[in-house]
Amino acid sequence: MKLFAEKILLSSGWAENQTLTIKHGVITAIKSGQDNDVELAQGIVIPGMVNCHSHAFQRAFAGFSEQGSDGQDSFWTWRKIMYKFLKQLSASDAEVIATQLYIEMLKMGYTRVAEFHYLHHDVEGKNYTPLATMAQAIFKAAQQAGIGLTLLPVLYRFAGFGEQVPSEGQRRFINDVSQFNQLVSDCFALSETYANTNVGIAPHSLRAVDKASLQAAVKHVRQLNANAPIHIHISEQQQEVADCIAYYGKRPVQWLLDNVELDPQWCLIHATHIDENEMQGIVNKGAVAGICPTTEANLGDGIFPTAEFLQQQGTLAIGSDSHISVNPIEELRWLEYAQRLIKQQRAVLATKEHSSVGLNLWQKAAQGGAQSTYSNVGELAVGKQADLLVLSQQQLTLFANEDKYRLDSFIFASQQNPVQDVMVNGCWVIKNNRHHLETSSRHKFSCLLNRLTVN
Numbered sequence: 512m513k514l515f516a517e518k519i520l521l522s523s524g525w526a527e528n529q530t531l532t533i534k535h536g537v538i539t540a541i542k543s544g545q546d547n548d549v550e551l552a553q554g555i556v557i558p559g560m561v562n563c564h565s566h567a568f569q570r571a572f573a574g575f576s577e578q579g580s581d582g583q584d585s586f587w588t589w590r591k592i593m594y595k596f597l598k599q600l601s602a603s604d605a606e607v608i609a610t611q612l613y614i615e616m617l618k619m620g621y622t623r624v625a626e627f628h629y630l631h632h633d634v635e636g637k638n639y640t641p642l643a644t645m646a647q648a649i650f651k652a653a654q655q656a657g658i659g660l661t662l663l664p665v666l667y668r669f670a671g672f673g674e675q676v677p678s679e680g681q682r683r684f685i686n687d688v689s690q691f692n693q694l695v696s697d698c699f700a701l702s703e704t705y706a707n708t709n710v711g712i713a714p715h716s717l718r719a720v721d722k723a724s725l726q727a728a729v730k731h732v733r734q735l736n737a738n739a740p741i742h743i744h745i746s747e748q749q750q751e752v753a754d755c756i757a758y759y760g761k762r763p764v765q766w767l768l769d770n771v772e773l774d775p776q777w778c779l780i781h782a783t784h785i786d787e788n789e790m791q792g793i794v795n796k797g798a799v800a801g802i803c804p805t806t807e808a809n810l811g812d813g814i815f816p817t818a819e820f821l822q823q824q825g826t827l828a829i830g831s832d833s834h835i836s837v838n839p840i841e842e843l844r845w846l847e848y849a850q851r852l853i854k855q856q857r858a859v860l861a862t863k864e865h866s867s868v869g870l871n872l873w874q875k876a877a878q879g880g881a882q883s884t885y886s887n888v889g890e891l892a893v894g895k896q897a898d899l900l901v902l903s904q905q906q907l908t909l910f911a912n913e914d915k916y917r918l919d920s921f922i923f924a925s926q927q928n929p930v931q932d933v934m935v936n937g938c939w940v941i942k943n944n945r946h947h948l949e950t951s952s953r954h955k956f957s958c959l960l961n962r963l964t965v966n
């Protein structure tokens with residue numbers, strides 16, 4: 512197909528009146544002027560956003576954990592509610608939730624998601640047959656929604672540092688290393704049958720895996736694909752840092768730097784509490800910091816030192832994690848606003864080369880997200896996959912009439928969702944802000960919510 516855009520954000524910057532030729536989901540040519548037989552983009556075209564961190568099932572209890580109890584609520588009390596909730600979910604429930612979530616993501620401008628997938632076994636903790644039944648539910652959901660998927664089966668072994676025995680609430684997550692590696696191999700095989708998907712792994716956290724298991728899992732996945740993405744929760748909570756120091760004598764990121772060969776395919780989710788050496792270590796290894804601003808705010812985690820990290824040329828990606836928000840605009844807005852509130856300054860995440868905060872953050876997060884998922888997306892250029900958004904010209908030009916203001920207006924001043932059309936891998940999945948399955952998906956999702964209890 513050929514797509515004509517009056518205004519488009521290419522990797523080289525804003526351009527006008529460009530025709531994109533798209534074959535088998537990939538942009539094969541970009542040239543000035545309007546070719547014959549083109550489809551007209553009805554607005555401003557920008558690259559789709561990558562969501563580097565999702566736990567799909569958590570979408571179904573977003574909003575059920577905001578009831579306070581005398582200032583005693585924390586990440587850890589939230590997690591208890593989460594465990595109660597997921598005791599009830601079947602594989603088909605997981606598919607319903609993930610399908611609804613992925614449609615919501617597409618409508619807001621996420622075109623690819625990394626699913627940090629740890630709900631492996633049935634409600635009693637027994638293996639499904641086949642073992643990858645829950646993973647398959649995620650593949651099916653992504654296919655139905657039409658979103659790109661990087662599936663990251665999670666290695667989860669222990670309840671805490673020192674190989675603590677898992678709690679009952681964690682039994683659906685637990686595998687020994689050989690069973691986990693089998694699951695990973697099964698997911699690689701499944702990925703072959705679902706378009707626009709790939710597979711990596713996610714050792715859950717340093718509290719949930721030991722060194723030998725971590726190394727064995729990394730070795731196995733790298734034999735299957737030398738560039739497979741590897742994500743880990745790291746340093747999200749102060750208590751986690753204190754526990755890590757007590758057990759290993761080191762802070763979490765420092766331990767990782769000293770014990771594992773980090774590389775650009777590693778993505779450190781949260782990395783919230785890091786010192787200067789740890790930050791420099793992440794940057795030197797070329798690893799990605801996966802930041803989830805709305806979840807980190809919702810859970811009271813803390814604030815990642817984004818300004819300092821970007822000054823050192825660090826690579827970041829954004830994720831919606833618990834899905835308290837499913838909106839890349841809100842993630843990027845809060846990435847910047849947290850820095851403004853701490854530093855009592857404005858436009859903190861702009862640079863000399865990129866004076867527009869909005870443009871800088873959108874491009875950096877999309878490209879960092881592409882790196883974190885080892886996928887050929889994140890920017891619009893010849894040879895890249897055609898994952899793109901068409902933003903409503905009417906809405907954006909209402910607030911921004913020059914290129915340099917457009918993404919600032921999009922991220923900081925939009926009161927309505929300006930994402931009108933969405934293309935993933937060369938196919939339209941959202942047209943006029945509608946997905947062809949959204950009515951049936953919403954119905955199934957609301958029936959499921961009526962059935963589930965959280966208390």
Ligand SMILES: [Zn+2]
Nearest residue numbers: 566627744832
């Ligand atoms: Zn997470």
